Amino acid sequence: MRLSRYFLPILKETPREAEIVSHRLMLRAGMIRQQGQGSFSWLPLGKRVLDKVCRIVREEQDRAGALEILMPTIQSAELWRESGRYDDYGKEMLRIKDRQDRDMLFGPTNEEMVTEIFRSYVKSYKDLPLNLYHIQWKYRDEVRPRFGVMRSREFLMKDAYSFDLDYASARAAYNRMFVSYLRTFTRLGLQAIPMRADTGPIGGDLSHEFIILADTGESQVFCQRDFLSLPVPGEDTDFSDDAEIGRIVKEWTTPYAATDEMHDEAAWERIPEAERLSARGIEVGHIFHFGEKYSKPMGAKVAGPDGKDHFVSMGSYGIGPSRLIAAIIEASHDENGIIWPESVAPFDVALINMKAGDADCDSACDGLYAALTAAGRDVLYDDTDQRPGGKFATADLVGLPWQVIVGPRGAASGEAEIKNRATGERSTVPLAEVAARLSGKPA
Amino acid sequence: MRLSRYFLPILKETPREAEIVSHRLMLRAGMIRQQGQGSFSWLPLGKRVLDKVCRIVREEQDRAGALEILMPTIQSAELWRESGRYDDYGKEMLRIKDRQDRDMLFGPTNEEMVTEIFRSYVKSYKDLPLNLYHIQWKYRDEVRPRFGVMRSREFLMKDAYSFDLDYASARAAYNRMFVSYLRTFTRLGLQAIPMRADTGPIGGDLSHEFIILADTGESQVFCQRDFLSLPVPGEDTDFSDDAEIGRIVKEWTTPYAATDEMHDEAAWERIPEAERLSARGIEVGHIFHFGEKYSKPMGAKVAGPDGKDHFVSMGSYGIGPSRLIAAIIEASHDENGIIWPESVAPFDVALINMKAGDADCDSACDGLYAALTAAGRDVLYDDTDQRPGGKFATADLVGLPWQVIVGPRGAASGEAEIKNRATGERSTVPLAEVAARLSGKPA
Numbered sequence: 001m002r003l004s005r006y007f008l009p010i011l012k013e014t015p016r017e018a019e020i021v022s023h024r025l026m027l028r029a030g031m032i033r034q035q036g037q038g039s040f041s042w043l044p045l046g047k048r049v050l051d052k053v054c055r056i057v058r059e060e061q062d063r064a065g066a067l068e069i070l071m072p073t074i075q076s077a078e079l080w081r082e083s084g085r086y087d088d089y090g091k092e093m094l095r096i097k098d099r100q101d102r103d104m105l106f107g108p109t110n111e112e113m114v115t116e117i118f119r120s121y122v123k124s125y126k127d128l129p130l131n132l133y134h135i136q137w138k139y140r141d142e143v144r145p146r147f148g149v150m151r152s153r154e155f156l157m158k159d160a161y162s163f164d165l166d167y168a169s170a171r172a173a174y175n176r177m178f179v180s181y182l183r184t185f186t187r188l189g190l191q192a193i194p195m196r197a198d199t200g201p202i203g204g205d206l207s208h209e210f211i212i213l214a215d216t217g218e219s220q221v222f223c224q225r226d227f228l229s230l231p232v233p234g235e236d237t238d239f240s241d242d243a244e245i246g247r248i249v250k251e252w253t254t255p256y257a258a259t260d261e262m263h264d265e266a267a268w269e270r271i272p273e274a275e276r277l278s279a280r281g282i283e284v285g286h287i288f289h290f291g292e293k294y295s296k297p298m299g300a301k302v303a304g305p306d307g308k309d310h311f312v313s314m315g316s317y318g319i320g321p322s323r324l325i326a327a328i329i330e331a332s333h334d335e336n337g338i339i340w341p342e343s344v345a346p347f348d349v350a351l352i353n354m355k356a357g358d359a360d361c362d363s364a365c366d367g368l369y370a371a372l373t374a375a376g377r378d379v380l381y382d383d384t385d386q387r388p389g390g391k392f393a394t395a396d397l398v399g400l401p402w403q404v405i406v407g408p409r410g411a412a413s414g415e416a417e418i419k420n421r422a423t424g425e426r427s428t429v430p431l432a433e434v435a436a437r438l439s440g441k442p443a
Numbered sequence: 444m445r446l447s448r449y450f451l452p453i454l455k456e457t458p459r460e461a462e463i464v465s466h467r468l469m470l471r472a473g474m475i476r477q478q479g480q481g482s483f484s485w486l487p488l489g490k491r492v493l494d495k496v497c498r499i500v501r502e503e504q505d506r507a508g509a510l511e512i513l514m515p516t517i518q519s520a521e522l523w524r525e526s527g528r529y530d531d532y533g534k535e536m537l538r539i540k541d542r543q544d545r546d547m548l549f550g551p552t553n554e555e556m557v558t559e560i561f562r563s564y565v566k567s568y569k570d571l572p573l574n575l576y577h578i579q580w581k582y583r584d585e586v587r588p589r590f591g592v593m594r595s596r597e598f599l600m601k602d603a604y605s606f607d608l609d610y611a612s613a614r615a616a617y618n619r620m621f622v623s624y625l626r627t628f629t630r631l632g633l634q635a636i637p638m639r640a641d642t643g644p645i646g647g648d649l650s651h652e653f654i655i656l657a658d659t660g661e662s663q664v665f666c667q668r669d670f671l672s673l674p675v676p677g678e679d680t681d682f683s684d685d686a687e688i689g690r691i692v693k694e695w696t697t698p699y700a701a702t703d704e705m706h707d708e709a710a711w712e713r714i715p716e717a718e719r720l721s722a723r724g725i726e727v728g729h730i731f732h733f734g735e736k737y738s739k740p741m742g743a744k745v746a747g748p749d750g751k752d753h754f755v756s757m758g759s760y761g762i763g764p765s766r767l768i769a770a771i772i773e774a775s776h777d778e779n780g781i782i783w784p785e786s787v788a789p790f791d792v793a794l795i796n797m798k799a800g801d802a803d804c805d806s807a808c809d810g811l812y813a814a815l816t817a818a819g820r821d822v823l824y825d826d827t828d829q830r831p832g833g834k835f836a837t838a839d840l841v842g843l844p845w846q847v848i849v850g851p852r853g854a855a856s857g858e859a860e861i862k863n864r865a866t867g868e869r870s871t872v873p874l875a876e877v878a879a880r881l882s883g884k885p886a
Contacts, residue, residue: 005508006510007510007512007564007573007575009563009564009565030564033560033563035514035515035518035519035556035559036515036517036518036519036547039515039517039519040515041512041513041514041515041556041560042512042513042514043512043560044510044511044512044575046513047511047512047513050513065448067449067450067487068487068490069450069484069485069486069487069490070484070485070489070490070493071478071484071485072478072479072482072483072484072580072597073516073580073597074479074482074537074549074582074596074597075478075479076478076479076482091542094517094539094541096537096539096549098537098584098596099534099584099586104479106516106517106539106549113478113484116478117476117484117486120452120476121450121452121473122452130450132450132487137515137516137580139517141541141542143542153517153541154515154516154517
């Protein structure tokens with residue numbers, strides 16, 4: 001993409017309303033624009049990151065056997081009356097009346113609707129296990145939305161829902177999502193630690209939050225350092241092997257880890273001090289097992305192998321892709337801007353023409369643009385007439401993993417400078433070798 | 444995907460509430476589920492089609508130079524008061540109050556919001572032309588939603604918005620979207636005819652609807668048969684060549700074409716009778732040029748080359764991917780079910796194991812599944828213990844382009860039967876050649 005044809009509204013000044021670094025950087029890098037209290041548009045650069053995050057989330061859901069659907073944002077109040085949550089949910093639920101004065105709501109979550117889908121079609125244990133997920137906009141009318149997309153009112157959520165015949169298989173479904181989440185966060189460049197958690201308005205008796213450590217985190221967390229060196233399950237993980245998946249979950253739930261609310265000071269004291277890690281954390285995922293909480297009042301049951309009807313045992317599993325992007329930035333930035341992990345970077349390479357209009361520079365850059373694109377890299381090509389200093393600042397701010405810099409001297413000697421955004425390392429490379437160097441394969 | 448692990452709730456009976464064939468077939472094929480009046484969930488099969496349609500729409504928007512963003516569904520009433528549409532829009536707008544009693548709405552369209560984005564950042568004609576689009580859920584509180592996703596209340600819409608310095612460049616932007624739409628519909632397997640149209644609540648002075656012909660169409664349309672043989676612009680179309688794009692638009696707007704509202708009986712009578720085509724039509728896209736209708740009241744202006752401020756000249760361009768899917772089915776089905784165009788089929792191949800559990804059949808099918816998948820085809824593998832008749836009926840109903848059928852006799856002789864869903868043509872092929880035959884390349 002040529003920057004001259006792109007829409008990248010960089011802000012020179014730091015927006016005053018932004019309290020945390022991710023919010024500041026997302027506004028300054030032209031990723032988002034605030035449209036109202038807790039409401040944001042995703043501008044082209046932000047939209048690209050959102051797509052990449054959703055893609056990874058989706059791939060890992062699919063790998064774990066979940067099936068993608070898409071439920072509407074607006075729900076009927078009737079469904080929520082069936083579960084009893086219409087009255088329970090409180091003011092965070094955005095309640096709406098249509099032109100016929102029917103009660104509706106903008107879904108903050110979808111347990112009721114997906115249970116309705118399930119009970120309409122599934123009648124036998126033979127069709128289990130089933131896990132349906134969707135990635136859809138949710139709304140929570142927060143009293144005080146803040147921190148940009150970290151706590152907005154309208155936000156994107158991946159929510160999965162599992163249906164099983166009994167507790168043992170529901171627990172296996174829970175474990176698959178647990179392991180899927182470990183893989184998801186690792187692929188996003190995050191180190192997430194699962195912690196036992198409160199179940200809140202979703203309900204149930206078993207729940208884990210996935211927390212990443214960041215100084216700006218909203219809550220205090222306590223865990224053993226062991227987590228930092230636990231191996232993350234690989235691509236070849238066999239999600240059909242309940243025992244193996246259970247073993248991984250066991251490994252990841254044995255060291256001590258707790259959020260403030262669930263913290264057990266006595267247990268904490270028993271851990272050797274050098275092993276203790278007390279830090280600020282950001283929640284990036286939350287999974288729940290809640291058994292029959294919805295299936296019973298809503299009549300979601302299947303015939304078991306015993307010929308009798310059983311209410312299905314359910315769980316739900318949430319990741320907020322919009323929130324995740326803020327979390328990634330909180331965990332990966334410096335004083336000059338964002339440092340994207342390769343997997344979610346909006347483009348792979350910032351190609352900087354230091355003197356657009358100069359025939360040699362243009363020709364060298366056009367050649368690099370073509371070669372890098374042909375090598376499968378997404379390139380943001382700064383072909384504008386801005387001055388070099390501004391271009392460097394923009395490249396650092398938007399934080400693409402690689403910068404390829406061409407000035408008149410380099411163009412004349414047939415060389416470009418390659419800069420690694422994360423390490424700051426620079427090297428000078430013949431123009432003809434740049435694409436191979438950045439293709440991920442050895443030159 | 445193995446059908447035994449998929450969620451494909453086929454309905455045996457025709458749902459009574461469905462008045463048109465696309466609605467009936469989408470319910471029967473387990474693509475959608477109604478969640479309320481004019482509100483639908485997309486089940487796994489439907490979601491796959493929706494993704495494929497969106498992908499084509501997106502590729503053609505990008506090719507024409509539009510940039511993807513994503514605006515929120517909920518909008519502030521303030522913005523709509525600036526344009527004057529908050530009071531004008533009527534009861535189709537879903538009006539909402541938040542917990543602080545602020546007026547909000549579920550966006551039926553985004554002219555105001557995108558104009559606000561534009562005016563916040565763009566100050567000079569040098570940053571034009573600009574075309575921003577998004578694919579987002581919209582809501583129109585229809586008095587009588589019906590025909591399934593053809594006229595639902597919550598629906599997916601791709602809406603693009605162009606900003607230009609003056610009428611001539613705005614007209615060029617309009618033409619690019621016009622040509623982009625021709626390509627989009629053709630890739631979706633549809634023959635769409637552009638017709639001059641009323642501008643309705645969007646406003647403006649120039650507008651075309653893109654109409655496909657189908658017996659079940661909602662409106663009467665009149666056009667010359669010439670349209671059926673006009674060449675559709677190819678992949679190599681140069682969208683930066685205003686003259687060439689203008690020539691294509693001219694070619695596609697010269698023959699007579701009008702919806703009922705815009706029909707000119709006198710002009711119609713002058714066309715030779717053999718050339719006249721009067722039929723039912725379905726609107727699948729709508730484009731508008733409306734100049735300063737929003738930029739003026741909302742103060743969206745840029746400095747021109749003359750140093751003076753100019754209100755930008757705008758247009759908007761809509762395609763409804765959810766509605767499109769119904770239109771595709773209306774245009775392509777038979778008495779047994781849907782016939783998907785290859786480009787949007789949820790899977791490419793239905794692999795039918797006529798006797799699951801039979802060692803030879805299982806082994807032949809497992810081999811075909813692996814070979815077809817390796818050849819890049821998406822396969823829905825019916826490995827269930829249903830009887831062959833039911834499997835054939837399901838395969839015809841869901842309408843994948845190819846069926847590969849393996850029974851005990853074929854498995855023994857090392858052959859499969861290949862059936863083309865559209866033509867009904869069958870051929871017997873050695874197992875080892877099936878993947879090559881269906882890979883799109885010569886065997």
